[in-house]
Amino acid sequence: IITKQSYHLSYLALWPIFIVYYDDIFSHFNKSSKFVQIFIGACGGALAYYGAYNLGAIKITDASVANLIGFTFVFWGIFFPLSLKVYSQDVIGKILDFSVIFSFDRTGYQRHKKIYAKQFKRSIFEKKYALVTGGTSGIGFATCMELAKLNVNVETIGRNIDKGNSLQQSNPNINFEPLDLADWEAVENYSNKSIRFDFVVLNAGGMPNNKEVNKQGVELQMASQLIGHYLLIENLRKQKKLNKGCRIVWVSSGGMYLKSLDLESLLNNFNYDKVSTYANVKRAQVTLVEELSKSTVWRDFVITAMHPGWVKTAGLDEALPGFVAKFKNRLRSPEEGAATIIWLLLTESKLKRGGFYFDWHLVSPYLFGLFNPSRKQREQLLKIVYDRAL
Structure with missing residues (x-):
């Protein structure tokens, strides 16, 4: 949906960085219900990409704006609660422990x-x-x-x-x-x-x-x-x-x-x-x-x-x-x-x-x-x- 010229694949590396900030901003969401986590993730993700599109920060292909909003809504509705789970289980810490x-x-x-x-x-x-x-x-x-x-x-x-x-x-x-x-x-x-x-x-x-x-x-x-x-x-x-x-x-x-x-x-x-x-x-x-x-x-x-x-x-x-x-x-x-x-x-x-x-x-x-x-x-x-x- 997003053109490669405006959104390089290396930007995907920002997602793990996003999780790093959970301790200061999002840790309290772990106590929220799964529905609330999905809703916040879906709405927040869709609005963020829609805002970036309106500001000209990203360009989309011939697909409609509705497709962009729909995809990011679904994706972030899944990603946000899963990332909270990763945060709460300290997966990175377990990997470091596994290294001895x-x-x-x-x-x-x-x-x-x-x-x-x-x-x-x-x-x-x-x-x-x-x-x-x-x-x-x-x-x-x-x-x-x-x-x-x-x-x-x-x-x-x-x-x-x-x-x-x-x-x-x-x-x-x-x-x-x-x-x-x-x-x-x-x-x-x-x-x-x-x-x-x-x-x-x-x-x-x-x-x-x-x-x-x-x-x-x-x-x-x-x-x-x-x-x-x-x-x-x-x-x-x-x-x-x-x-x-x-x-x-x-x-x-x-x-x-x-x-x-x-x-x-x-x-x-x-x-x-x-x-x-x-x-x-x-x-x-x-x-x-x-x-x-x-x-x-x-x-x-x-x-x-x-x-x-x-x-x-x-x-x-x-x-x-x-x-x-x-x-x-x-x-x-x-x-x-x-x-x-x-x-x-x-x-x-x-x-x-x-x-x-x-x-x-x-x-x-x-x-x-x-x-x-x-x-x-x-x-x-x-x-x-x-x-x-x-």
């Missing part, structure tokens, strides 16, 4: 913060106590500092005594206790003498370049990040060192999304690869959290898992320098990585026990249902963990 890069990076954090971040009561805690593993650097350090800022009494455990003592001296609300989570006897001794906790953040991690084992001959990542963390909370529970309602957050990694649970590698790990091992242990953590949440012995506590996205930390710099060099301007800060941990500890929103969280909201730990461990694998994992907890 624009979800796990800093832009993903900033976008998700606008959508999912919920305000929670940042009360002045006078008698709340938190335990954070691996709190001397990175995400753990940021978690300790934020909790201490809220007057939570924080105890952090780790292997780096110099950093731990420095952290303790920098803040009166933070106490440091040296502990290697791969040393299971030391973990039990710590639990026996520890205070009672309201919050526990199982954050300690690491990727040794070469395979290392603990006293029991178990690979170090498995021994500390999976078994060591479980022994810690299990002994605290048995010693009644976890207050009722205690929130326990396991800090996993988005790297486990492309990894199936490999039980044989957890046990033996003959062909050690630090990245693959790390992803496997993180997958095991998430699976363990799902299973523990079903157990009656943990019903008085809220256990969740989360992943912080891609965060720039000293540990990541050392473990994956190539990755950091490639994405250094896109990586999140440790404080951004800790934001969802703090939210999981303090939110008054109802959390799903055993749920997996990312950027303030519940997500699936399985892409398209892939790598979901079978019931047999889950039972075998529990046996592996429980046998070493005896």
Whole structure:
């Protein structure tokens, strides 16, 4: 109907741009009935093109003005409500999330913060106590500092005594206790003498370049990040060192999304690869959290898992320098990585026990249902963990 000379096909690109302005102008139309949306779209579109024709901005072929009005009336009656639906479902955001890069990076954090971040009561805690593993650097350090800022009494455990003592001296609300989570006897001794906790953040991690084992001959990542963390909370529970309602957050990694649970590698790990091992242990953590949440012995506590996205930390710099060099301007800060941990500890929103969280909201730990461990694998994992907890 409209001649090519007056209306270039590139103008079609204006339609997506039109949607961008919905947040300021048209978002309230989402609450209107479908009939109202169709009527507004049809009339608005037809009048806009008719006005452009009268002003000479567009020229039409031999077709009548009535055809122009009729076509635009029908087209915009369909397009406008559909575009509102696209807007409300944040299709563009879902596409960006599907890309992974624009979800796990800093832009993903900033976008998700606008959508999912919920305000929670940042009360002045006078008698709340938190335990954070691996709190001397990175995400753990940021978690300790934020909790201490809220007057939570924080105890952090780790292997780096110099950093731990420095952290303790920098803040009166933070106490440091040296502990290697791969040393299971030391973990039990710590639990026996520890205070009672309201919050526990199982954050300690690491990727040794070469395979290392603990006293029991178990690979170090498995021994500390999976078994060591479980022994810690299990002994605290048995010693009644976890207050009722205690929130326990396991800090996993988005790297486990492309990894199936490999039980044989957890046990033996003959062909050690630090990245693959790390992803496997993180997958095991998430699976363990799902299973523990079903157990009656943990019903008085809220256990969740989360992943912080891609965060720039000293540990990541050392473990994956190539990755950091490639994405250094896109990586999140440790404080951004800790934001969802703090939210999981303090939110008054109802959390799903055993749920997996990312950027303030519940997500699936399985892409398209892939790598979901079978019931047999889950039972075998529990046996592996429980046998070493005896």
